[in-house]
Amino acid sequence: MACLHLSSRMELILDKQKHGGKRKSRLQERFDKLRNTLERQRRRNDRFRQDLDELVDIYHRRSMENDKVAFDDLVALSSKLVAFAGRKSLSDWHRVELDEWLRDMIERRISQVDREVAEQLRMKYRQAVARSMGISVDQLVERFEAENEDVEREFEERGGAEQAEDMDEGPWQEDLFGFGDVDPEAEAFDHSSEASGPDWMDDEEAANIGRTVMDGSWAKDLFRRAAQALHPDRESDPERRQVKQERMRELLRARKQGDIMTMLTIYSDSVSSADIVIAEQEMTEVCDVLEDQLAALELEKHEYVYSNPVRHMVFELFYHSTKKGRKRRVQEWEQDLEHEVADLRRLIAFLRNLNCLKRVLEDRREERSAMLADILFDDIRF
Numbered sequence: 001m002a003c004l005h006l007s008s009r010m011e012l013i014l015d016k017q018k019h020g021g022k023r024k025s026r027l028q029e030r031f032d033k034l035r036n037t038l039e040r041q042r043r044r045n046d047r048f049r050q051d052l053d054e055l056v057d058i059y060h061r062r063s064m065e066n067d068k069v070a071f072d073d074l075v076a077l078s079s080k081l082v083a084f085a086g087r088k089s090l091s092d093w094h095r096v097e098l099d100e101w102l103r104d105m106i107e108r109r110i111s112q113v114d115r116e117v118a119e120q121l122r123m124k125y126r127q128a129v130a131r132s133m134g135i136s137v138d139q140l141v142e143r144f145e146a147e148n149e150d151v152e153r154e155f156e157e158r159g160g161a162e163q164a165e166d167m168d169e170g171p172w173q174e175d176l177f178g179f180g181d182v183d184p185e186a187e188a189f190d191h192s193s194e195a196s197g198p199d200w201m202d203d204e205e206a207a208n209i210g211r212t213v214m215d216g217s218w219a220k221d222l223f224r225r226a227a228q229a230l231h232p233d234r235e236s237d238p239e240r241r242q243v244k245q246e247r248m249r250e251l252l253r254a255r256k257q258g259d260i261m262t263m264l265t266i267y268s269d270s271v272s273s274a275d276i277v278i279a280e281q282e283m284t285e286v287c288d289v290l291e292d293q294l295a296a297l298e299l300e301k302h303e304y305v306y307s308n309p310v311r312h313m314v315f316e317l318f319y320h321s322t323k324k325g326r327k328r329r330v331q332e333w334e335q336d337l338e339h340e341v342a343d344l345r346r347l348i349a350f351l352r353n354l355n356c357l358k359r360v361l362e363d364r365r366e367e368r369s370a371m372l373a374d375i376l377f378d379d380i381r382f
Contacts, residue, residue, distance in 0.1 A: 027280065027283055027284065027287070030287050031283070031286070031287055031290070034287055034290040034291060034294065035261065035290070037294055038261060038290060038293065038294055038297065041294060041297045041298065042297060045297060045300050045301055045304075048301050048304070049304060051319070051323075051326065052304070052305070052311060052314065052315060052319060055314050055315075055317075055318045055319065055326065055330070056310065056311060056314050058318075058330060059310075059314050059317070059318070062333075062334060062337065063109075064112060064113075066337045066340065067109045067110075067112060067113055068113055069341065070340055070341050070344060071110070071113050071114070073341055073344040073345060073348070074105055074109055074110055074344065075110060075117060075121070076344075076348055077105065077344055077347065077348050077351075078102060078105050078106055078110065078121050079121065079124075080348060080351055081098060081101060081102055081351075081357075082102070082121060082124045082125045082128055083128065084098070084351075084354060084357050085098060085102075085125055085128040085129055085132065086127075086128035086129070086131045086132045087132060087354055088132050089354065090132075090354075093365070094358060094361050095129075097361045097364055097365050098357075098361060100364075101361075101364065102121075102125060106118050106121050106122060106125075126140060126141075213258070213260050213282070213285050213286055213289045214255060214258055214260070216282055216285075218282065219260070219263070222263065222264070222267045222271075223251070223255055223263060223267075225267065225271050226251055226263070226266055226267045226270050226271055227248065227251060229270040229271050230244045230247050230248045230251060230266075230270055231244070231248070232244045232245045232248065247266060247269075247270065250262065250266060251263060251266050254266065258289060258293075259293065260286055260289050260290070260293075261290065261293070317329065317333060318330055318333065347360070
């Protein structure tokens with residue numbers, strides 16, 4: 001038999017050590033190494049999330065300030081692009097690229113400053129596209145809705161997401177020319193709900209990691225005793241009841257995700273730090289679970305970055321392993337923002353005719369392709 005000593009050090013000891021043996025067993029050494037590595041990795045992940053969240057806050061705040069400064073020029077550029085949208089000689093890919101450009105400016109920038117102006121630009125854009133097709137705006141909406149239904153039907157018939165990239169999508173199948181149904185606030189990044197830990201993990205996957213250990217009678221007994229001690233209905237003091245409610249949520253989450261270390265810590269804090277005697281085979285299984293959890297933690301940073309497009313963009317723009325490096329990258333970006341108004345005015349002046357617009361759209365498409373290639377490369381390299 002072996003003992004798990006739930007002190008602040010959480011040492012794993014064998015019976016012979018408990019009764020005077022001095023040499024650590026290989027099982028204890030394995031447990032101690034995994035415990036220390038897990039604690040370090042969790043601290044690193046916490047620091048990484050905090051640093052990246054701070055960068056996201058900086059990005060949103062400075063972007064909003066810059067959009068207010070550049071507002072008139074953004075509206076002028078959008079109006080010019082809307083006027084071009086009515087030209088019949090634009091190809092499908094030109095319209096797709098133009099739609100993406102207008103979507104970015106109107107939905108993600110102009111609407112954040114003045115929603116009324118953004119809606120006026122949306123309507124003018126729909127009218128321009130409808131005019132280029134020789135139909136009314138209502139007919140345009142009906143045509144879009146019919147095309148969208150066909151796309152969804154084909155999507156379902158061909159197997160869903162795995163077939164999506166093979167589908168022949170028209171130039172405006174995402175939504176009504178990129179506008180109309182888009183809620184900028186819904187698309188905005190909210191990282192506050194994700195800063196608590198590895199909740200990105202799929203529930204079934206997380207449960208499988210610790211299923212063997214959590215199904216053991218000793219683990220079930222620990223959970224039951226910890227849950228009894230933390231039951232909020234048994235606490236009369238409001239503040240302490242709230243603390244217990246939060247700890248109970250942590251305990252339930254730990255059981256659901258197979259997080260044995262968190263469950264043991266909560267038990268030690270809430271019930272007892274006395275030794276728990278279990279079979280040595282079960283101790284081996286505990287260590288196996290900790291190794292699985294360590295592997296999951298090492299992937300957590302990758303998941304945190306790539307699970308949100310804004311966070312991914314901010315990571316690419318600003319992140320550096322040192323505070324000094326992050327500060328330098330933010331300053332370089334802020335310098336670029338200071339030049340944006342002048343760049344916008346030069347671009348507006350350059351767009352004298354349709355050929356000039358096509359040249360700009362070609363450049364944007366090439367930049368997008370290069371960016372996607374970089375993302376794929378980074379995803380493999382990460």
